[in-house]
Each structure stands twice: as C-alpha cells, then as structure tokens.
Amino acid sequence: MTLALLGGSPSLRDPHHFSWPRMTPAHVAAVTGLVEQAELSYYGREGQVAVLEDEWSRRLGRPTLAVTSGTAALHSAFFALGAGPGDEVICPTNTFLATVMPLAQTGARIVLADVEEDTGNIDPRHVEQLVNERTVGVVATHLWGHPCSMDLLQAVVERHGLWLVEDCSHAHGSTFRGQEVGTFGDAAAFSFQSAKLVFAGQGGLLASREAVTHERAVLLGHFRVRAAQDCRSDLARYASTGFGLNYRMHPLAAALAHVSTLQMDELIAMRHERLSRLSQLLGQIPGLVPPVTRDQCTRGAFYGYKLRLQGRWLLPPRDLVVDALRAEGLDVGRPGSAPLHTTAFFTDDDVPVFINREASHARYRPGELPVSERIWDESLSLPTLTFPEDESLVDAYAAAFAKVYGELGALVAKSA
Ligand SMILES: Cc1ncc(COP(=O)(O)O)c(C=O)c1O
Incomplete structure (x- = not known):
C-alpha cells in the first residue's frame, strides 16, 4: 500500500x-460554585486547597502543600531540604527541565546522571559513581509513570547520607513493590499542569516526610495565616514575613485538581x-x-x-x-x-x-x-x-x- x-x-x-x-460536569460544577461565591483567593489553609491537600495526605500518609505548579513544588523541596552554594545535587539528564532547573535558584551545583536503558530512569549505579564529599541530594523522576529503581536508589542515598526528592509529575498513583511513589523520598513533587492525568490548569503539590521540611516549604511560598497554621516549630516566628515568594494555589485550580484526583x-x-x-x-x-x-x-x-x-x-x-x-x-x-x-x-x-x-x-x-x-x-x-x-x-x-x-x-x- x-x-x-x-x-x-x-x-x-x-x-x-x-x-x-x-472536562466533566463535576469539574464545571466545582469551578462554577467558586466563581459564583467569588471564592478566588485563600490566606489560610482552607476551602478547596485544604480539601485537595487532605485527599493527597490521606493517600500518601504525609503532610502535603498545594502550590502554583510542579516547578514551585520542586523549588520548595530543594529550598526546604537546604540545597545551597557549595552543595552538589545529582539529577537525571533524561527529564523535563523543571526537575532540575529550580536548583539553579538555590545556588547548588547541578550534576547530571545517565539513565537506565529499559525505563529511561536515573541509573542508581551512575549516581553512586558521581557522589563525592559535596553531594547532598539526589532527584529522581519517575519518567512517563515508570517508578525508578527505588531499592537501589534508596540504598545509595542511605549509604551516603543524602536526601532524595521524587519528581512524581508523570506518575500519580504509580507503585513500586506495592508502595505508591511520593512515599519513598524526603520530599515528592507532583505537577497538576493541564496535560497531566490529574490536572488543575496550573498547579502542583509537595509531600514531605518530615514536618520541618513541610514547614520550611510553607515559609518559602506562604506567609501570615497559612504559615502560622502550619508551623508548629520555632520556624513559626517567621510566619509574619515568610521567606519571599508567593506559591499559593488558586482556588479554581485546587477545585479542578480535587475533582480529577477523585x-x-x-x-x-x-x-x-x-x-x-x-x-x-x-x-x-x-x-x-x-x-x-x-x-x-x-x-x-x-x-x-x-x-x-x-x-x-x-x-x-x-x-x-x-x-x-x-x-x-x-x-x-x-x-x-x-x-x-x-x-x-x-x-x-x-x-x-x-x-x-x-x-x-x-x-x-x-x-x-x-x-x-x-x-x-x-x-x-x-x-x-x-x-x-x-x-x-x-x-x-x-x-x-x-x-x-x-x-x-x-x-x-x-x-x-
Ligand atoms: C517531570 C516533570 N517535572 C516537573 C514538571 C513541572 O510541572 P509544572 O508545569 O506544573 O511546573 C513537569 C511538567 O510539566 C514534568 O513533566
């Protein structure tokens, strides 16, 4: 032919x-309701943002923070885990730019690793070769939804005392040996950008293992009411200013993301x-x-x-x-x-x-x-x-x- x-x-x-x-009727109804009530911004942990975070916290068993994008979630994770000048962070070369580029805003040095032939995911063996005395963390994208080799990767980060950030932007709901991605690392980022299975238009979510990571991430992109609500440690004293950015998710985006999460x-x-x-x-x-x-x-x-x-x-x-x-x-x-x-x-x-x-x-x-x-x-x-x-x-x-x-x-x- x-x-x-x-x-x-x-x-x-x-x-x-x-x-x-x-779009489904449920998406339209959720957004219409908010527009009719002019519910267009939150200062605290409330409304659709709280509903969305509760759903993901229940799913992952971790504190979660809704933010403006997956990129913002990754930046918040790197900031909260303390990446800074003099540090090296090992990242996959085969990933969307946002997995890596927010590190450029922290002052940490980006080091790229090669990937596994079958899945295209970061190769833990190459990560091991790249670790040196300046290395502080590793970032792993579960590319196209396929979980990384979490057993090998966790062994490397544990052996060298590094933190691990999972980029779950392609992999909502993926599992490795029955455990859902987003529950392995010190922090996990999800994108809810329009093309994603769970979509908000623009939006993202951070899930943190430790309360202190969550609190530091909150303070990067939130201040006053929300920061005071979430910070239980001494960090609460910075709630009145936060640390400089506004990463608060839009209520309409949160409503869309919540419906698609369900x-x-x-x-x-x-x-x-x-x-x-x-x-x-x-x-x-x-x-x-x-x-x-x-x-x-x-x-x-x-x-x-x-x-x-x-x-x-x-x-x-x-x-x-x-x-x-x-x-x-x-x-x-x-x-x-x-x-x-x-x-x-x-x-x-x-x-x-x-x-x-x-x-x-x-x-x-x-x-x-x-x-x-x-x-x-x-x-x-x-x-x-x-x-x-x-x-x-x-x-x-x-x-x-x-x-x-x-x-x-x-x-x-x-x-x-
Ligand atoms: C792997 C990966 N990480 C991060 C992002 C960034 O997400 P966002 O567009 O919500 O900032 C995306 C997608 O867009 C992505 O594919």
Whole structure:
C-alpha cells in the first residue's frame, strides 16, 4: 500500500489530534460554585486547597502543600531540604527541565546522571559513581509513570547520607513493590499542569516526610495565616514575613485538581486498558519496542507513551518516519525534552546571567551520557489514548505503523 506521504490514501480518514484534559460536569460544577461565591483567593489553609491537600495526605500518609505548579513544588523541596552554594545535587539528564532547573535558584551545583536503558530512569549505579564529599541530594523522576529503581536508589542515598526528592509529575498513583511513589523520598513533587492525568490548569503539590521540611516549604511560598497554621516549630516566628515568594494555589485550580484526583484511579485503569492493547499490537511489528513495565511496578498516570524504534525503522531519517506516520493521520512526534546535558545551559562555556557557571552546574559534551542520547534518538511520542471510545484508534494506530513498516524501503529511497 502506497504511503500517504508518497501519494497514497491515509490510514485514518480524519487526522487524529489528541486532546487532554477532558472536562466533566463535576469539574464545571466545582469551578462554577467558586466563581459564583467569588471564592478566588485563600490566606489560610482552607476551602478547596485544604480539601485537595487532605485527599493527597490521606493517600500518601504525609503532610502535603498545594502550590502554583510542579516547578514551585520542586523549588520548595530543594529550598526546604537546604540545597545551597557549595552543595552538589545529582539529577537525571533524561527529564523535563523543571526537575532540575529550580536548583539553579538555590545556588547548588547541578550534576547530571545517565539513565537506565529499559525505563529511561536515573541509573542508581551512575549516581553512586558521581557522589563525592559535596553531594547532598539526589532527584529522581519517575519518567512517563515508570517508578525508578527505588531499592537501589534508596540504598545509595542511605549509604551516603543524602536526601532524595521524587519528581512524581508523570506518575500519580504509580507503585513500586506495592508502595505508591511520593512515599519513598524526603520530599515528592507532583505537577497538576493541564496535560497531566490529574490536572488543575496550573498547579502542583509537595509531600514531605518530615514536618520541618513541610514547614520550611510553607515559609518559602506562604506567609501570615497559612504559615502560622502550619508551623508548629520555632520556624513559626517567621510566619509574619515568610521567606519571599508567593506559591499559593488558586482556588479554581485546587477545585479542578480535587475533582480529577477523585477520578484518577478510574482514569488510570482506562488508560492502562488502551495502552496495554496498543503495546500488544505494536510489539508484533518488528523493530518496535513498546514501553516496558517491570515486574512489581505499575505505571500509574502513564504520562506519555514513548515507543523505541530499532532495526529497519532506523534506516530512514527519523523525521521522515514521523512525517510518514503523520501523513497517515497519526498524532505522533519526537519527544519534547532532549537530554538536558545536550542543551545550551549545560554545554555553553558560560551562561551570562550566572556569575560562576562552574559553581552552578557541570558542563557537558554530547556523547557524555550515551544511554539517554540513544533513548532520545530512538523514541517516538504517541498519544496516551485513554477513553473507551479511543479503542478503535488503538487499532488504527497499529495498522498505520504496520503499513509504514511495510514501506520503510520507499522512505529510504525517498531520502537517498
Ligand atoms: C517531570 C516533570 N517535572 C516537573 C514538571 C513541572 O510541572 P509544572 O508545569 O506544573 O511546573 C513537569 C511538567 O510539566 C514534568 O513533566
């Protein structure tokens, strides 16, 4: 069958455009009620923010703090755990920038680690090699919902007396040996940005192991009523000023996040049903490697379905493969985040706004963290089909991949 890119008819009559989130009547009702009552800002721990935090604290068994974004949650975690000048923090290179970049605001030095071949998660063995006397902490993203190797990672941080921050922004509800992510580290950050399974529009949440971490995080982004309510230690004396930022979550965002939190387990089950079948079908096509989920792990929110291309799929230029699949009507693309060590912040000799680049982050050359680069090179991003009415799309995606597989030779010829 001739590829649509080369003049044939496309696999899907109408091109597919994935859209998320999907509003339900419960979301609309929650927000409408607040707007009608002009409930648009909180100074204390109250209203929808308290309801949302209670739900997550119940789930994780930890004090939680709703904030304006996942980025704010990560910044609050780094601040609260004391990251500062002279410290080094080891982070995965294969993650969204916000896992790492807030560290640049603390003065700590960012050191990037390579990742595991099958999951793309931070490699505890490389972390171990990077630890030195300046290392104070490790950050781990449960990438695309797959939990990190928590047993190995916890062993490294315990051996060296380091703190551990989990970035759970892709992984709401994921479990490692039956334990939910967000309950392993000293602090855990969640994003509720619009594209996430649990969405607020913009919003995030921090869960802390120790009360003192929670209190310090509260003081970074809150003051007066909220700070006085949450600070039981001597830190309460700073409640009148806080430590300088406003990270208070908007009530409308909290209401949306709360409704989607209540729907989360059902959404996870639906998404897994669609994506498992997609993996089963794509896995039958030579050279396609669907995302693996290791034994004793669950992928929870499964934020992002990344397919690895191998064998004959690597013969034509990657962008031409993407163009061919798109021409068939599929909503596919290269993943959004290149490994961080290949970006200008980490490759430039100098970053003009940072007085001392060497103190703020290590410098890298392409090829230095090879596993992450290989994964990035070979990955395609597919939509996280979720709803029962997406079932026919699962078949359509698999059929289109099979068609393109049969015509890879034509793509090679086109590129010659
Ligand atoms: C892994 C990861 N960490 C952090 C964030 C930052 O979250 P936010 O956009 O809510 O600031 C995101 C996403 O957007 C993310 O994917």
